[in-house]
Amino acid sequence: MAHSRTHTQNEGNLGFAVVGLGVGQEHCRAIAQVPGARLVAVCDLDAGLLARVASQFGCTAYRDFGALLADPDVQVVSIATPNGTHARLGIQAAQAGKHLVVEKPLDVTLPAVDSLIAAAKVAGVKLAGIFQSRFHPLMRAMKTVVESGRLGRIYGIHGDLFWWRDDAYFAATQGRRRADWRVDGGGALATQGIHTLDLIQWLGGPVQSVFGYMDRYVQHIEAEDKLSCLMRFRSSAIGSLNVTTVAWPGGGDTITIHGENGTVATGKDRGRAEIWNLRDDWDHDEERQMLARFGMANDDGAGHAAVFEDMVQAIRQGRAPAVDGDAARAAVQLMLAVYDSCRTGKEVTIQ
Numbered sequence: 001m002a003h004s005r006t007h008t009q010n011e012g013n014l015g016f017a018v019v020g021l022g023v024g025q026e027h028c029r030a031i032a033q034v035p036g037a038r039l040v041a042v043c044d045l046d047a048g049l050l051a052r053v054a055s056q057f058g059c060t061a062y063r064d065f066g067a068l069l070a071d072p073d074v075q076v077v078s079i080a081t082p083n084g085t086h087a088r089l090g091i092q093a094a095q096a097g098k099h100l101v102v103e104k105p106l107d108v109t110l111p112a113v114d115s116l117i118a119a120a121k122v123a124g125v126k127l128a129g130i131f132q133s134r135f136h137p138l139m140r141a142m143k144t145v146v147e148s149g150r151l152g153r154i155y156g157i158h159g160d161l162f163w164w165r166d167d168a169y170f171a172a173t174q175g176r177r178r179a180d181w182r183v184d185g186g187g188a189l190a191t192q193g194i195h196t197l198d199l200i201q202w203l204g205g206p207v208q209s210v211f212g213y214m215d216r217y218v219q220h221i222e223a224e225d226k227l228s229c230l231m232r233f234r235s236s237a238i239g240s241l242n243v244t245t246v247a248w249p250g251g252g253d254t255i256t257i258h259g260e261n262g263t264v265a266t267g268k269d270r271g272r273a274e275i276w277n278l279r280d281d282w283d284h285d286e287e288r289q290m291l292a293r294f295g296m297a298n299d300d301g302a303g304h305a306a307v308f309e310d311m312v313q314a315i316r317q318g319r320a321p322a323v324d325g326d327a328a329r330a331a332v333q334l335m336l337a338v339y340d341s342c343r344t345g346k347e348v349t350i351q
Contacts, residue, residue: 014038014075015038015041017077027304029304030303037076042057076311077090079102083107083108083190087106087115090119104195104198105129107185108186114329128322128325129324132307134198134199143203146257150280151262152279153260154259155238155259157239157257159239159240160242161192161253161254163192165225179191186223188243192245197335199270206234206350207231207234207239207337209232210230211348212341225244226246229342241338262278
């Protein structure tokens with residue numbers, strides 16, 4: 001099934017298609033905001049949902065993925081289907097010559113992820129993973145402070161995500177409930193906490209080893225709804241991650257970094273600064289500026305739009321996306337190591 005699109009934007013823009021219209025609807029809204037991009041097609045198995053979204057954005061609706069890949073107006077495919085389908089669909093798109101933006105995680109096994117990365121390289125197409133939190137100005141400011149050395153030796157980096165998801169969130173769609181092992185690759189970590197896990201490694205550098213615990217406290221899902229782990233970084237810093245979807249009514253999502261010369265931390269959500277104390281900021285002027293700018297929750301520069309804007313620029317400039325396949329793979333490798341430790345009860349070293 002295909003409905004004709006309405007060309008209301010500059011025909012010189014890059015044509016994007018979104019596959020999977022759950023979180024993919026957020027992709028559609030983001031693409032519509034990006035200069036140099038236009039949404040030309042969407043794809044989903046749910047005919048009613050597909051028709052509604054296609055009508056909303058004035059683009060072509062495809063139920064058949066192969067037909068979408070044959071559309072010459074589609075230059076970039078954004079994959080927002082269930083986790084365990086990402087590599088299979090991405091490989092097909094790469095072989096059709098389409099650039100790729102893939103939701104986190106790239107897939108649920110390293111062999112699948114590696115096959116996707118290899119297919120993109122062979123086809124000569126760009127591959128970007130979606131870790132939109134890296135683009136938020138506050139996260140970038142924290143990254144700059146770490147890399148500048150102003151914090152001195154980093155002692156610790158810690159991420160906490162205390163969320164609540166009710167039964168309706170996990171309800172079955174297309175015959176499958178969310179938070180299973182085969183398709184989603186896990187629960188609270190694979191679906192929610194992987195963003196925090198990625199930020200911890202992006203900010204703190206490579207992780208050397210992990211030790212974790214996980215459990216399921218509600219009975220309507222298969223995988224974990226609470227997980228905690230300790231991490232030893234190659235730098236010798238110690239980190240931690242706590243993620244859950246059973247913290248009623250829903251708490252915070254925070255990152256804290258502390259070193260010999262200061263501490264920086266987000267507030268209840270990652271878009272808000274709560275602590276910005278640096279030893280060389282003796283008059284606290286920078287602290288006042290940062291808390292004034294980021295003292296309230298905000299999405300300034302955050303969200304999926306930054307990911308798609310980066311892809312447009314990567315294609316036009318002939319460079320790799322900011323979060324390329326290898327960077328997105330690192331998050332999957334770390335996630336799988338954490339799960340391995342939780343299952344075995346042993347510390348797991350990252351190769």
